[in-house]
Amino acid sequence: MKKISLPEHSELLSSEFIFGVATSSFQIEGAADQREPSIWDTFCQQQGRIKDGSDGLVACEHVLRWRDDVDLIASLGVDAYRFSIAWGRVIRANGSINEEGLAFYVNLVDALAALGISAHVTLYHWDLPQYLEDKGGWLNRETAHKFAEYAEVVAQALGDKVASYATLNEPFCSAYLSYEAGIHAPGVKDRKKGRQAAHNLLLAHGLAMPKLRKHAPNAEHGIVLNFSPCHPASDSAADRNAAAMAHAYHNLWYLQPILTGNYPDLLERLAAHERPEVAPGDMQIISQPIDFLGVNYYTRTVFRDKNDWFSDVPPTEPPLTTMGWEIYPEGLTEVLTDLQHTLGKLPPIYITENGAAFPDEVVNNRVHDEARIDYYNGHLLAVHRCIEKGVEVRGYFAWSLLDNFEWAEGYTQRFGIVHVDFDSQQRILKDSGRALRQFWQTRKLHTQVAEAL
Ligand code: IFM
Numbered sequence: 001m002k003k004i005s006l007p008e009h010s011e012l013l014s015s016e017f018i019f020g021v022a023t024s025s026f027q028i029e030g031a032a033d034q035r036e037p038s039i040w041d042t043f044c045q046q047q048g049r050i051k052d053g054s055d056g057l058v059a060c061e062h063v064l065r066w067r068d069d070v071d072l073i074a075s076l077g078v079d080a081y082r083f084s085i086a087w088g089r090v091i092r093a094n095g096s097i098n099e100e101g102l103a104f105y106v107n108l109v110d111a112l113a114a115l116g117i118s119a120h121v122t123l124y125h126w127d128l129p130q131y132l133e134d135k136g137g138w139l140n141r142e143t144a145h146k147f148a149e150y151a152e153v154v155a156q157a158l159g160d161k162v163a164s165y166a167t168l169n170e171p172f173c174s175a176y177l178s179y180e181a182g183i184h185a186p187g188v189k190d191r192k193k194g195r196q197a198a199h200n201l202l203l204a205h206g207l208a209m210p211k212l213r214k215h216a217p218n219a220e221h222g223i224v225l226n227f228s229p230c231h232p233a234s235d236s237a238a239d240r241n242a243a244a245m246a247h248a249y250h251n252l253w254y255l256q257p258i259l260t261g262n263y264p265d266l267l268e269r270l271a272a273h274e275r276p277e278v279a280p281g282d283m284q285i286i287s288q289p290i291d292f293l294g295v296n297y298y299t300r301t302v303f304r305d306k307n308d309w310f311s312d313v314p315p316t317e318p319p320l321t322t323m324g325w326e327i328y329p330e331g332l333t334e335v336l337t338d339l340q341h342t343l344g345k346l347p348p349i350y351i352t353e354n355g356a357a358f359p360d361e362v363v364n365n366r367v368h369d370e371a372r373i374d375y376y377n378g379h380l381l382a383v384h385r386c387i388e389k390g391v392e393v394r395g396y397f398a399w400s401l402l403d404n405f406e407w408a409e410g411y412t413q414r415f416g417i418v419h420v421d422f423d424s425q426q427r428i429l430k431d432s433g434r435a436l437r438q439f440w441q442t443r444k445l446h447t448q449v450a451e452a453l
Contacts, residue, residue: 002435010387022081024169030060128174172253322414362421
């Protein structure tokens with residue numbers, strides 16, 4: 001079996017660097033009868049939306065099996081666990097608090113703490129309660145205020161027991177994929193709506209920040225964004241310009257307002273009727289200081305010019321993952337150093353997601369996923385290089401702990417370092433999980449010895 005290895009002097013080996021595994025509520029929890037329906041429940045019921053026609057009603061039965069899953073996490077030797085809270089498990093349609101739902105997360109955080117694992121909470125990982133979508137969802141600015149109320153309820157319950165609160169996970173997906181490209185729930189295809197959803201999501205982030213700071217003054221507060229370096233399909237000026245526009249539209253659109261209080265200049269290129277409505281004071285609310293930036297990284301993207309706009313060119317050359325994504329670890333170093341060059345010193349960063357889907361096979365109770373070990377080695381080295389180049393990266397979370405519901409791909413994509421049999425719910429640590437476990441446990445031992453000396 002291959003190993004995980006890093007240069008001997010790497011900062012990633014120090015005890016200050018945090019290693020963890022990550023999941024999200026809708027993708028693993030199940031127990032849908034104990035929460036309000038979300039936009040993903042509705043989407044799953046619509047013909048043709050999910051590749052295998054599946055849904056998240058059962059998923060990994062995590063709500064039932066969470067104690068075993070926590071033991072599994074602890075056995076890996078990680079410092080931290082990143083998970084998300086299902087809004088509809090906490091706040092009912094009538095606005096009352098679902099105390100049992102909230103208790104599930106309180107118990108989870110307490111169990112993690114008892115095992116010395118820090119909790120990194122994401123408040124919104126795409127599972128908007130359907131009752132809010134019925135009132136316009138992220139196209140309605142009132143949803144941003146509802147989010148701040150929900151964030152306050154969670155922070156009141158969990159307070160400083162949580163190490164970090166991320167308001168949103170990948171607003172690019174909840175805005176662009178969901179309201180502009182129609183690929184994710186609620187499946188709307190409209191540019192103006194995509195831009196409005198993005199703005200209202202960022203507003204929700206900004207409105208929630210003071211509530212989080214008030215009730216968890218010692219925790220870190222921030223947001224999780226996904227980035228992908230945008231490369232031109234050719235050296236032509238038109239393609240280079242297309243790639244630059246894609247970078248502004250897909251990457252900068254979410255980070256720049258938070259760090260500078262302005263949208264990228266590309267906003268001016270949009271027709272007036274496509275621009276988001278921005279109320280006076282919104283940009284100040286959005287641009288409050290954050291304690292950390294969560295970064296999700298998977299691949300690079302290639303764009304060509306299409307009528308003075310950009311169009312993506314899907315990769316065809318191997319190595320690709322089963323998502324069809326190119327394996328391109330150097331893109332992580334590139335995109336972060338590039339953002340820091342454009343926007344100035346970035347806040348401290350956690351790589352909150354990184355991982356890959358491969359065609360895993362169970363043979364004699366083992367999954368020999370060598371390609372995933374290579375993927376992790378390549379990307380951990382890229383994180384090491386980010387630090388060498390002056391980007392302050394403080395932690396790394398593998399996506400994902402478990403094989404799970406991969407949104408529009410259903411259960412056809414396996415991202416876990418733990419294999420899940422969705423019939424029996426049996427969990428098997430893949431070879432990548434074993435390699436990471438060995439790396440994490442050895443690292444812990446070394447840092448403990450170093451500290452004792
Ligand atoms: O599974 C998703 C996750 O929910 C958000 N980031 C990307 C992952 C892989 O597609």
